[in-house]
Amino acid sequence: MKVEDFVNVLNCEFYTGVPDSQLKALCNYLMNEYGIDEKHHLIAANEGNCTALAAGYHLATGKVPVVYMQNSGEGNIINPVASLLNDQVYAIPAIFVIGWRGQPGIHDEPQHIYQGKITCDLLDLMDIENFAVSCETTVGELNEVMDEFNKVLKTGKSVAFVIRKNALTYDEKVVYENDNELDREEIIEHIVSVSGEDPIISTTGKASRELFEIRESNKQAHKYDFLTVGSMGHSSSIALGVAVNKPDKRVWCVDGDGALLMHMGSMPVVGNVNPDNLIHIVVNNGAHETVGGMPTVASNMNLVTIAKACGYSYAVSVDNLKDLDNELMKVKDMGKLCFIEVLSSIGARADLGRPTTTAIENKENFMNFLDQ
Template identity: 45%
Template structure:
């Protein structure tokens, strides 16, 4: 037994929720897809990060007096803590909103290493934030839970949360598909980058399928694992790579970033440009989607990253959408003096048998540090 996404959306609407925003999560994928298909323009916004979503929900309430729903993976609570405590909280502006939080890493449920700590502390974290919350699973009496949640929200005038367990929502396949930006697949692009990179280049890759594909490619090539796989911390890959580059001035550092990741903390680009790492290649793998958590669209296809990189002070920019143009673009930027952005326009898609890293995060860290010390 599972919760029907359509029934859940109708239940929220009956209680006055008329705006939805957040960052997609795999546990909430069916609900997010249903919202995207069944909300009018302006009623649903996929945010750059969870803090942005909380702020939009606050602005919506200021303008209309009504309540918004903010969805996120539990890891996104970190991005949301500041606006939740310093703005929406009952001791500050008292802004009601419903948080819908996917519970990755729930204790007792097998999950990836980056989710275990957050899963264990999710409910205590909400307790510390003094946000009343209810656990939702497939056989929950969702109407009773919503009655309690909205009653609490009416009493406090502040946020409440639903913590959603794995497989709580029934299946729903979204009808909106992001138009492919090219015919090029991410894994093929990564394979070509490994061909083009020098043996002593240091690679930092973003969370999700990018790091999984990079790991598999190293295995297929019979090469030792030496890349830093940022399996968690979405949005921070470029800053990690900058930290490496600032202490490895003689080495080329390749940052493999995703469009959702780059958008999440795009201000990092300005800091990278300010620091001027001499051999920093920022590769943007842009498929216009949050592919790893359901394929929901990002705002990236609307962004002119060439103008953006120039505006913040990058030393160069190139764009490619085929393997041949990738090789040409690499030749244009790989030896530039200063940070450069290489945008690769891609289509969504990955192998059905795509695995996950078989080494521990600790082993990954050690292997990267050894490579950096060579």
């Protein structure tokens, strides 16, 4: 189904969400049609954030908002759905559009398998009536579903469209880019070179995939790395847990701007604990690149100032290899909680692979390494 037809059936004026590769057609359409526009389209930090934003839109306008997300974000919406939107509380209606990663019967990455199995079950438990949109769904069928959904929305309840793989299409192209000169894989190569045999915790998406392939190319063991293939936004908290319990290890966290924003409350917690063996590096390309390249707000933020305000002992931003290498060497032996923002371009190799080891193997190898 063309995304234009899907949007016409929904007949809503305001969209907010967190980008998803399964919803790339919708995301690109919204960026082409509205860009980032507070009246029509806002990309939020996390899915709970956009659910609350949608509630505010309804309170101010009386209209029904659309909240889009990957199904991995369902966990983030449970609290605002149950204690804010629910018809036994404020009865605020919303239309959720959810990309179905890990759909049963469709091959996907390990972090999506269980989430895929429980996607519709979670919606049912939250009393959100839902319909799965497939490649075979017609506009007529969707209109019939929407007619029934509109009756539900009028009672103050929410509804959801669960989008199967390739169910939505969009013919227009959108190019996402910035003026930064460094690419992320090159940045991670330099981090690997300096970190030596120190443990690295890497964030969700292409950063972990690139780290894995760099180890392969260097013929190095993967035991040094914990690849946070799911659980977006939590790599710095994982790194904190490792750092405080392995004070003899220098721990490196390779984070992304979208992930950092998703659960930014972790930064003041890290700063308050203030482990002197943790180095937190954020590769900032101002984009949700792994799921398509839609923008984050990180390009307009001073992350160094934020890190210092959160209690990081040392914080700096770099935008070239010379400064990156200098700062990596400096923080390696500094013995303080350190933060490095590295400005990065948008893009990755077309032939970028995925980890060939299982998540369990990654965990066990990493734990054995930490115990050595």
